[in-house]
Amino acid sequence: MNTTPELSCDVLIIGSGAAGLSLALRLAEKHQVIVLSKGPVSEGSTFYAQGGIAAVFDETDSIDSHVEDTLIAGAGLCDRHAVEFVASNARTCVQWLIDQGVLFDTQVQPNGEESYHLTREGGHSHRRILHSADATGKEVETTLVSQAQNHPNIRVLERSNAVDLIVSDKIGLPGTRRVVGAWIWNRNKEAVETCHAKSVVLATGGASKVYQYTTNPDISSGDGIAMAWRAGCRVANLEFNQFHPTALYHPQARNFLLTEALRGEGAHLKRPDGSRFMPDFDERGELAPRDIVARAIDHEMKRLGADCMFLDISHKPEEFVRQHFPMIYEKLLGLGIDLTKEPVPIVPAAHYTCGGVMVDDFGRTDVDELYAIGEVSYTGLHGANRMASNSLLECLVYGWSAAEDIDRRMPYARSVSTLPDWDESRVENPDELVVIQHNWHELRLFMWDYVGIVRTTKRLERALRRITMLQQEIDEYYAHFRVSNNLLELRNLVQVAELIVRCAMMRKESRGLHYTLDYPEQLPEAGPSILSPLSHHMNR
Incomplete structure (x- = not known):
């Protein structure tokens, strides 16, 4: 039976991380926005991102260099246009984030001028990572959450899962296939609600929870990819799952990762006997791209029959380590590990989904009015391997471009007055x-x-x-x-x-x-797996 939907908005954004919230804030000046969050609004992957955001702020660096580094890390599968699109818009989008109130670490130059403290991570040829100590994601997410929750045109629904997208041809509407809303499982009410929207944006993150060991929060279950597939969207490059080389190996902290910035600042990877092994695998040593580092650790663990390898930055001054990595230092100390004095046990863990729903420069999918931005999407930026600190950047750039496109198309968007109710007439409560x-x-x-x-x-x-x-x-x-x-x-x-x-x-x-x-x-030439x-x- 078709009835008036319980919820209605101009734009429904499924996901409340950096991609979803940056998009919401850009759209809310003109449009009514609903943001769905599976748990508490700050519990997405963004909150746990430690490293930072890559952008060219140093005069000795260049956009061309950022592009080339990304292409090299992507092992021949990056879409050059997408890489150039992101890198060329990076500084503008990071500046927008700063304008929202995000505070990045600064330093005083010898001439007395203050500048952003830029760090370097694996795959980058220059220091171009803006960061907020070692908890950049937390700073970004809490700032955007505060802005969104106080905006009159943004309604945030916590503890709400999208069950599936409502697509026009599947409910008998004429014309080109388009998304007209979604069914939403409201866990507070324990009921499925119908939501109408002129545009729907998937900002649901990746699918690393498909693996036993992951650095991601529990919500990273591939929801957006699965819903888009069921709605009729193509997907690409899902074989490229990034395993973060250095997740903490400790029974009391299963999902805790140790940022690549540690290796960027000189930390060494070691065997249980204290010897280094990365120079045996790559001339860049610990600064090699993540896939090489993760495979090297996996190889050494299997070769030696070891449960873990070790990350050691104890050769650096104690004050340096505590100043640059305060959150990690305190976390490890609470587990009985002193980062400044001893090696830390680590293992690789599923960390990032490089493939996803196929989109264009504006985040548009194969279904009209359905967008995908952030980790859920396949833009061509990451290719066969994501370079460190390009992920939050991708969220911001495509959040901006999708907002521009949605705003431009909104006057022509078609509304639907009634939608089919969620039918529970033939189901019962689970028994097992x-x-x-x-x-x-x-x-x-x-x-x-x-x-x-x-x-x-x-x-x-x-x-x-x-x-x-x-x-x-x-x-x-x-x-x-x-x-x-x-x-x-x-x-x-x-x-x-x-x-x-x-x-x-x-x-x-x-x-x-x-x-x-x-x-x-590796074959001489290859394209995406679609x-x-x-x-x-x-x-x-």
Whole structure:
């Protein structure tokens, strides 16, 4: 039955990190905006980003240099136009962030003038990382949250998950396929609500929770990628999952990462016997791109049968370490580890999804009025490997460009007066929650084992068979029982897991973050791995 939706707005933004909130603030001067947050509004990946934001602020640096560094890190798969688009707009978008009240660290030059303190991270040839100590994401997120919560045209709905997008052709509306809203699981009310929107923006982050070990918060379950796929959008390059080389190996801090800025400031990676190993793998040593560092750590752990490797910055002055990394220092001290005096145990962990929903310069997807920005999207910026501190930058640049496009198109957007209610007439309360829990753990474990840092064709085939079985179980469960947070996330994760494996099986080479023992060489030329829902469903 069609009724007037419970919620209505000009723009529905699904996600409350740097991408979603920067977009919301830019649009809210003219338009009514609703922002969905799966948990508390500041609990996304942005809040936990430590390193910083890359932009050219030093006169000895250049946009061309930023572009070339990004292209090199991307291992031949970056879209040069996208890289140039982001790098050339970086300073303007970072300045907008500063204008919102974000405070970056500064320093006094020998001539007495104050300037931003710029650090350097893996893959960068210059110091170009603006940061707020070692908690840049926290500074950015808290500033944007404060601005959004106090804006009269922005309504933030916490503890609210998008169940699925409402697409015109699936509800019988004529004309070109377009998004007209979404169904929303309001966990406060334990009810599914209907939301109408003239434009919908996916800013849901990545899918690193598909792996057993991740630096991401629990909400990184690939929701936007899965919803966009079901709505008819193409996805690309999902085989490129970045594993952060240095996540803390400690039972009381499973998701805590140790920023690349530590290595940028001179930290060494060491074996349990105290010897360094990165110079054996790459002439850049600890400053090599993340994929090389992560594989080197994985190789040494397997070769030695070790549970972890170690990150050591104890050779630096104690005051230097405490001043540059105060949050990490305090966190580790609380766990009985003194960063200034001893090596820190580390392991690689899933950290960033380099592929995603295919978009253009304005974040537009294959479905009219549906946008995707930030980690959920595939812009071509990252290629086969993301360079450090380009991710928050991508959020800001595409948040700006999407806002420009949405504002420009809003006078021509079509409204829908009624939408179909969420139908729960044929479902009941779940009777065996253990099924969800078991499938959840099984998926993440075999994705780690079979589709992790090092892959083979047999491992990928084995993973795909398990995914197919899980999909059947979850689809049946979804059809018969009322939705819950865990069910929605598991449904999305299994869908994204399938897309990751299928993209990986398409690539008959090793490149960037995708390394397979069956095809260890890099081909002379290669393009993105693109999957289309239309051809996929025809071949199943």
